[in-house]
Structures are given as structure tokens and as C-alpha cells.
Amino acid sequence: LFGALVVYRIGTFIQVPGINQAAVLRYFTDQSNSILGVVNSFSGGALQRLSIFAMGVMPYISASIIIQMLSMVVPTLMEYREAGGRKTTQLTRYCTVGLAVFQSFGAAVALQNGGMVQSGGTQWLLVATVTMTTGTMFLMWLGEQITERGVGNGISMIILAGIVAGLPGALSRTFESVSNGEMQPVFAIALVAIVLGVTGFCVYVERAQRRIAVHYAKRQVGRRLYAGQSSHLPFKLNMSGVIPPIFA
Secondary structure: OHHHHHHHHHHOOOEOOOEOHHHHHHHHHHOOOOHHHHHHHHOOOHHHHOEOOOOOOHHHHHHHHHHHHHHOOOHHHHHHHHOOOHHHHHHHHHHHHHHHHHHHHHHHHHHHHOOOEOOOOHHHHHHHHHHHHHHHHHHHHHHHHHHHHOOOOHHHHHHHHHHHOOHHHHHHHHHHHHHHOOOOHHHHHHHHHHHHHHHHHHHHHHHOEEEEEEEOOOEEEOOEEEOOOEEEEEEEOOOOOOHHHHHO
16 A cells, blocks of 8 residues: 555656646646645645646546446446446446546646647647546556555545645645744634544544334244344435535
């Protein structure tokens, strides 16, 4: 797990060829408070640096959600899931390739139209699309290796590593603001308390259950009469997790 995350973090600093880094940095600074900033945090800053992992694992997550939703209404996909899921995994990978190509090409066109490329053109669009698509596929493979040989779910670990990577910089900026007098110490303490409180509340809601009571009737086996038992069905409050906002 540690080795895979080191490889991932190194890859987030390897840029796509032909990028005007100054123009990109200026653009992302202006868009830091938009949805683009949220997506950039999921990629661990790879999107802001326009690295080979700029698309991150989001195409894979979107593909997984699409295949899961389709399997509820398409009988063939349902059969694939019941047969062990190997075919479903293969379809998810193919869908990931398609989404990654689409998103990488869209990002490359936006960069070129925004003047953030040193020398654009069809050749650069092809190079950028292939580079970012390959980066996504490599991360998908890396996540699968973590799942099989590491600790926990690989894709979740990669997303977590990307988010956690931005924490030291955020903390240092906060301490610098306090030391410079730009932020009051009381406000900084309150900010930390709010962050911890919101995190704790999210964990509480994530683990919350609605326990539906289940009562078993009395039953007779031979000449023996067994009394009815009571149990409960744990119904998770947040069944879909954070998948809907990520997909949106």
C-alpha cells in the first residue's frame, strides 16, 4: 500500500507535455473556490498541475456507478453479477477507457482554447488525450493491486491519499495567517473544531442504522415447542454514501 501510494504521488508531479504552467496556475487560482477546486482536491493536486494523473480515478468511479445502475435493469448484466462479477469487472474497465478518453479530450480542448498550451494543434491534443487516459488506466490497475495485495479498497485509498496530501499545505497556510495577524487565534481554533465536528458528524451519519424489528413465530419441531425469537434488520441510513455527489 505504501509503495503504491508513493508511486501515485510521484505521478501527480509528472506533467503532460506542452503545458504553460504559469497560465494553468493562474487559472486554477482563480477557480479555487469553484467545483473545479473540489475535483482538484480529489486528484491530490494532479489536475492543477495537469499531470499524467490529472483525470484521477473519477472515470473509473463513474463507470462503476453506470454499470451498477444498468445491472439493475438489464437482465444480461444482472446475470454477469450473479455469475461472479468477472464479466462486470471487464465491462467496467472498457467503460472506464471510454469515459477517460472523453474527459481527457475535453480537458485538452479546454486547455488549448484557454491559451494554457505552449503549442497546440491536433498532434498535441492526441498526445494529451492518450497521456491522461493512460494515467487513469494505470491508477485503476494500481487500485486493483492495492485491493488484492495491500490494505483496504485501493480506489478509496488513492482518493484518500489525494485529499490528505493537501492537508499539510492547508495547515501551514493557516499557521502562517495566524502568525502574520491575518487570522485571529480564536478563529483558527474554532475552524479546527468545526472541521473535526463536521467530520465526526459525517462518520456518525455514515454508520447510522435504522434497526427494523423482526419477530419469529413459535415453531414446533417434533414434540418440542420453540418460543418465538426477536431480532432486527440493520437498514443503513446512508445507503448510497458519497457516490451521488461524486457522480454528479
